[in-house]
Amino acid sequence: MSEIETINCLIIGSGPAGYTAAIYAARADMKPVLYQGMQPGGQLTTTNEVENFPGYPDGISGPEMMVQLEAQAKRFEADIRFGFITKVDFSGPVHKCWTEDGKEIHAKTIIISTGASAKYLGLPSEQKYLEMGGGVSACAVCDGFFYRGQETVIVGAGDSACEEAHYLSKLCTKVTMLVRKEEFRASKIMADRVKNTPNIEILFNTDTVEVLGDGNGVTGALVKNSVSGEEKTIPCTGFFVAIGHKPNTDIFKGFIDLDETGYIKYAEPGTSLTNVPGVFVAGDAADKRYRQAITAAGTGCMAALDAERYLAAQGH
Ligand code: NDP
Numbered sequence: 663m664s665e666i667e668t669i670n671c672l673i674i675g676s677g678p679a680g681y682t683a684a685i686y687a688a689r690a691d692m693k694p695v696l697y698q699g700m701q702p703g704g705q706l707t708t709t710n711e712v713e714n715f716p717g718y719p720d721g722i723s724g725p726e727m728m729v730q731l732e733a734q735a736k737r738f739e740a741d742i743r744f745g746f747i748t749k750v751d752f753s754g755p756v757h758k759c760w761t762e763d764g765k766e767i768h769a770k771t772i773i774i775s776t777g778a779s780a781k782y783l784g785l786p787s788e789q790k791y792l793e794m795g796g797g798v799s800a801c802a803v804c805d806g807f808f809y810r811g812q813e814t815v816i817v818g819a820g821d822s823a824c825e826e827a828h829y830l831s832k833l834c835t836k837v838t839m840l841v842r843k844e845e846f847r848a849s850k851i852m853a854d855r856v857k858n859t860p861n862i863e864i865l866f867n868t869d870t871v872e873v874l875g876d877g878n879g880v881t882g883a884l885v886k887n888s889v890s891g892e893e894k895t896i897p898c899t900g901f902f903v904a905i906g907h908k909p910n911t912d913i914f915k916g917f918i919d920l921d922e923t924g925y926i927k928y929a930e931p932g933t934s935l936t937n938v939p940g941v942f943v944a945g946d947a948a949d950k951r952y953r954q955a956i957t958a959a960g961t962g963c964m965a966a967l968d969a970e971r972y973l974a975a976q977g978h
Contacts, residue, residue: 677704679945682962797880
């Protein structure tokens with residue numbers, strides 16, 4: 663059996679929340695160890711250009727920003743590891759975690775920053791333009807600006823889709839909303855706001871058949887009415903998907919209190935505390951409302967400060 667490693671602070675996940683927690687924890691001499699997870703850098707690595715993170719007046723690409731955050735954490739000797747945590751046991755006084763290759767880690771404090779993953783339709787054409795940064799996005803607040811003065815399509819019928827459609831309507835000449843059923847799932851007030859916005863056209867009972875493009879970027883969407891069977895092409899340069907997110911919290915089930923959709927519940931609002939003493943949460947794993955790099959970074963800072971105070975109170 664491999665040796666158990668005992669550490670002060672384990673950070674699980676490497677988006678802006680995890681790296682910010684690592685910077686703060688390392689500067690407080692907590693000697694944090696950060697496991698990067700399945701997608702080092704997190705959701706921002708699928709974002710082309712980040713223009714709304716303060717301090718980058720000319721913008722920065724998502725992957726480049728993550729490289730810089732990692733370098734900043736390493737500068738203070740945070741131990742950044744490629745790999746992921748597959749199992750935890752928070753039932754006893756010691757917080758136990760296991761990596762994918764079976765290594766056992768005991769951590770006095772844990773910061774969960776595993777994030778959430780945007781759901782996509784899964785069409786090959788959608789994935790192609792997503793991967794090349796060519797016009798597919800799951801975040802209107804992040805990417806809507808690039809389509810100002812242009813036509814966009816957004817898929818979804820929940821509160822997020824309505825909020826994002828409305829956001830896009832202020833930037834774009836026209837927004838076409840594709841709703842797969844004959845009604846919205848969103849709250850009435852959000853749905854009404856969309857219905858009352860003149861440059862938003864809502865197509866009910868409508869599925870996406872294909873995201874169309876010219877090889878460099880999106881040029882339209884081929885859609886089909888599921889009742890009449892009629893197909894048509896909607897011209898657009900931006901194809902937005904707002905069909906929900908899945909928080910990456912499965913391994914914590916049974917130990918950490920989750921809400922009905924899997925988001926981690928704060929034990930005390932306004933802090934990073936979870937129901938387990940010594941275990942803290944930062945970023946999108948607990949945030950279905952804001953989901954921004956800057957808010958994730960802010961809560962990463964909070965989690966590191968809370969972990970530091972917890973360690974101090976334990977006499978470390
Ligand atoms: P939801 O899970 O509420 O909605 C997802 C939507 O996507 C549904 O309308 C669903 O359609 C649609 N959908 C799912 N899969 C597909 C698919 N393959 N093709 C087409 N459509 C699809 O997610 P949200 O992100 O909208 O909201 C998550 C939570 O956050 C909710 O509780 C919401 O209320 C909350 N929220 C609140 C806000 C606010 O109050 N300001 C803002 C944003 C979110 P269908 O209805 O047919 O199942």
